[in-house]
Amino acid sequence: MIRDITIGQYYQRESPIHRLDPRTKIIMTIVYIVAVFLVKSFAGFGFVTLCLAAVIALSRVPLSFILRGLKPIFLIILFTFFLNIFMYGGTVLLKIGPLTITDEGLRTAVFMAIRLILLIIGSSMLTLTTRPIQLTDGIESLLSPLKRVGVPSHELAMMMTIALRFIPTLLEETDKIMKAQQARGADFESGSIFRRAKNMIPILVPLFVSAFRIAQDMALAMEARCYHGGEGRTRMNKIKFGAGDAVMGLLMIGFIAVVVLERVYL
Amino acid sequence: MSIEVSNLTHIYSPGQPEEQIALDGISFTVEDGSFVGIIGHTGSGKSTLVQHLNGILRPTRGKIYVDGEDITQKNVSLTDIRKKVGLVFQYPEYQLFEETVAKDVAFGPKNLGLPEQQIDMRVRNAIELVGLDYEEIKDVSPFELSGGQKRRVAIAGVIAMQPGVLILDEPTAGLDPKSHDDILKMIDEMRASQQMTTILVSHNMDDVAKMADKVLVIDEGRLAMEGTPQEVFSKGEDLTALGLDLPAVTHILMKLKENGIDAGTDTFDVKEAAAAIAAALEGGAEAESSAGQEE
Numbered sequence: 001m002i003r004d005i006t007i008g009q010y011y012q013r014e015s016p017i018h019r020l021d022p023r024t025k026i027i028m029t030i031v032y033i034v035a036v037f038l039v040k041s042f043a044g045f046g047f048v049t050l051c052l053a054a055v056i057a058l059s060r061v062p063l064s065f066i067l068r069g070l071k072p073i074f075l076i077i078l079f080t081f082f083l084n085i086f087m088y089g090g091t092v093l094l095k096i097g098p099l100t101i102t103d104e105g106l107r108t109a110v111f112m113a114i115r116l117i118l119l120i121i122g123s124s125m126l127t128l129t130t131r132p133i134q135l136t137d138g139i140e141s142l143l144s145p146l147k148r149v150g151v152p153s154h155e156l157a158m159m160m161t162i163a164l165r166f167i168p169t170l171l172e173e174t175d176k177i178m179k180a181q182q183a184r185g186a187d188f189e190s191g192s193i194f195r196r197a198k199n200m201i202p203i204l205v206p207l208f209v210s211a212f213r214i215a216q217d218m219a220l221a222m223e224a225r226c227y228h229g230g231e232g233r234t235r236m237n238k239i240k241f242g243a244g245d246a247v248m249g250l251l252m253i254g255f256i257a258v259v260v261l262e263r264v265y266l
Numbered sequence: 267m268s269i270e271v272s273n274l275t276h277i278y279s280p281g282q283p284e285e286q287i288a289l290d291g292i293s294f295t296v297e298d299g300s301f302v303g304i305i306g307h308t309g310s311g312k313s314t315l316v317q318h319l320n321g322i323l324r325p326t327r328g329k330i331y332v333d334g335e336d337i338t339q340k341n342v343s344l345t346d347i348r349k350k351v352g353l354v355f356q357y358p359e360y361q362l363f364e365e366t367v368a369k370d371v372a373f374g375p376k377n378l379g380l381p382e383q384q385i386d387m388r389v390r391n392a393i394e395l396v397g398l399d400y401e402e403i404k405d406v407s408p409f410e411l412s413g414g415q416k417r418r419v420a421i422a423g424v425i426a427m428q429p430g431v432l433i434l435d436e437p438t439a440g441l442d443p444k445s446h447d448d449i450l451k452m453i454d455e456m457r458a459s460q461q462m463t464t465i466l467v468s469h470n471m472d473d474v475a476k477m478a479d480k481v482l483v484i485d486e487g488r489l490a491m492e493g494t495p496q497e498v499f500s501k502g503e504d505l506t507a508l509g510l511d512l513p514a515v516t517h518i519l520m521k522l523k524e525n526g527i528d529a530g531t532d533t534f535d536v537k538e539a540a541a542a543i544a545a546a547l548e549g550g551a552e553a554e555s556s557a558g559q560e561e
Contacts, residue, residue, distance in 0.1 A: 185377030
């Protein structure tokens with residue numbers, strides 16, 4: 001069950017999208033998120049969905065894999081849908097006890113659900129097509145102009161890299177500790193919420209101890225290999241802005257222009 | 267308490283692209299009161315195997331009987347199984363979490379729902395069984411102890427549940443030679459005084475050879491060999507082919523035998539082996555000198 005978490009996973013494929021400069025993809029994602037919030041009509045969503053579908057098709061990541069990532073967030077989508085559906089005034093469509101569903105409510109609920117789904121799928125495309133290392137390199141490069149005003153861009157990027165690298169390690173560690181405590185008769189599956197929260201202590205304490213131990217070892221290993229921060233550090237794989245990135249950039253300008261026009265005129 | 271494993275198969279992520287057969291049709295029995303050693307190289311499936319024996323993992327196929335009861339059935343109480351079979355994981359000190367040693371050791375018995383007074387008694391017994399001073403250590407934080415002491419406390423945490431079968435997965439991994447010997451001695455003494463059936467998973471052929479009555483060799487999820495240490499370690503070439511080693515003593519005795527000095531290969535004890543070699547050398551010398559006299 002712990003292995004089902006797919007958020008932030010990378011999907012290995014050879015595709016034009018995978019080959020793009022990570023900086024292009026990060027900016028693309030930001031532009032896309034802004035666009036999803038700008039759109040105010042269903043026609044606009046149709047356009048955004050079409051563009052997203054084109055990117056997905058180009059990336060050759062199977063749709064089933066992308067949709068699997070939606071599963072854990074399904075409950076949140078459902079929750080916002082039902083919250084919205086009962087919250088608006090307008091022409092009453094249906095009345096169940098104290099709850100009324102209006103045309104306005106239904107419209108907003110569907111609208112919000114589509115917006116959420118588009119947001120999640122769109123932003124997961126970034127991590128699905130970009131290796132974590134590339135992603136942090138991209139972020140570092142994008143933040144580097146801020147170095148002048150004292151933003152430690154290299155350190156921030158390194159922290160992100162390490163955090164990402166630790167996710168599988170900590171999942172494995174959690175699995176091991178859970179088993180060990182289960183062997184001592186611990187029960188994580190039954191009881192009230194409070195009981196269950198309390199039952200987490202035998203996992204959390206060893207997990208923290210382990211995390212600190214692993215972090216300490218890692219810091220030592222990095223220092224042993226002369227790591228001393230970003231100053232004067234060179235890279236094996238330089239990120240490069242290529243022809244594909246230029247094309248994508250132009251398409252992006254077209255994309256956001258259409259969305260802005262939709263916002264103003266529709 | 268006896269354990270019978272029949273045709274045990276475990277498949278990780280069945281039906282998925284990353285499907286992996288971890289255990290493949292393993293059958294064996296562990297007699298009541300015996301000491302069984304399980305050896306195999308890294309990734310052979312030893313740890314997966316022992317995690318089945320107290321219900322942490324459920325088999326994909328096959329049956330496991332503990333004390334005659336089938337523990338693979340759905341309605342079996344896991345608490346009952348864990349009362350019978352205690353499992354000490356690799357690096358068990360990483361499971362310590364309580365403020366004091368006594369509280370940590372009490373975690374298992376508490377989960378079994380025993381009365382307070384009985385828990386206290388078991389905790390005291392368990393801590394003393396692993397060779398620590400109860401009064402001295404009970405209120406110390408487990409995080410302040412040395413590596414060897416931490417491991418003893420962690421083992422005590424399982425002993426306190428008073429299982430009929432004790433399984434130890436690499437109990438000496440990462441310890442210095444002195445702590446290594448101490449832990450093994452402790453296991454041997456505990457077994458003698460409590461009449462516990464014991465299963466030891468190990469990389470160390472010497473330990474298994476010296477302590478076990480029966481050795482199981484696991485390779486790629488299959489039971490590759492089974493028998494007394496003498497039987498298993500007499501097949502040196504087969505073991506090497508599986509990426510395993512011989513006990514140091516056996517290794518020397520085998521080499522001597524290859525070079526014409528037959529001192530037998532049955533013993534795993536350094537002193538006994540030395541005596542046997544001395545006897546063989548003297549015998550050989552006598553035979554040679556008598557042959558010379560006849561000429």
